[in-house]
Amino acid sequence: MLREPILWFIVVGAFLFAAESYFTTEREVLVVDDGVRNRLASLWQAQMGSPATEQQLGSLIDSWVREEVMLREALRLNLDRDDTIIRRRLVQKLEFLAEDINGEIPDSETLEGFYRLNIEKYSEPRRYSFSQIYFSEQALATEQLLTLDSLSDWKNLGEVTMLNSQYFARSKRDISNILGGEFADVVDEFLLSEWAGPFKSSFGYHLVRLERVDEPAAVPIASIEMKVLADYQENQKRQKLKDYFESLLEQTNIEHR
DSSP states (O other): OTTOHHHHHHHHHHHHHHHHHHHTSOOOOOOOOHHHHHHHHHHHHHHHSSOOOHHHHHHHHHHHHHHHHHHHHHHHTTTTTTOHHHHHHHHHHHHHHHTOOTTOOOOHHHHHHHHHHTGGGGEEOOEEEEEEEEESSHHHHHHHHHHHTTOSOGGGSSOOOSSOSEEEEEOHHHHHHHHOHHHHTTGGGOOBTSEEEEEEOSSSEEEEEEEEEEOOEEOOGGGSHHHHHHHHHHHHHHHHHHHHHHHHHHTOOOOOO
8 A cells, every 4th residue: 555656645735734733833922012112112211211222222122021821821721710819900900990099089079077086096096294203112102192292292102113204295195105004094083283193114013293275276287188088089989999899799600609
């Protein structure tokens, strides 16, 4: 059969057909146009502060081509599927697009309304001014309290410490940072113009006299307008993202199996 011309004709024909099919397979097109060049040039100038030279731009284009070719092959092989990092990055990018407010600036009435609605956030906290006498032992502090009202020179009483004898206009957070949370939790038990205690702090025990309480007061919007604006825009972003997610949820049937 190997001597039959017709057999060899069929074999050679099949080989030529396969070779032609292999070499004429349509190749994927990767376009490097002015849009790509301009984008790469803009990124370079933004990062480096100066325009890219022709050689630098050529290197950028080579890097972009390599990245794009590798990316397309990775996508063709479905390497993006079930990848936690890629999933999170795509979700983050979608969230960024969804919450974009295009720098919208609210009018003064809208901003004022937002400020009023969140007035507690823009108010100074209650502040306390008080005097204190420090003791390392509770018993010593209790004993001193019994005679303290009859003594005027209280600053010479108690034990030597690095703490101040008086603190002025301190919030509970300030007091917590200085004397500890346990002490800050009981500041409302201090007696105005009278010595009370002992109260435990991070250092020991204290006799305390409350001198003054400044009630919370709202900071005028004119003083913090930029902060209120930033908070308003952040709130708008969160709301837009929430609305967008809910719209997607309405288009989705979730089945728990």
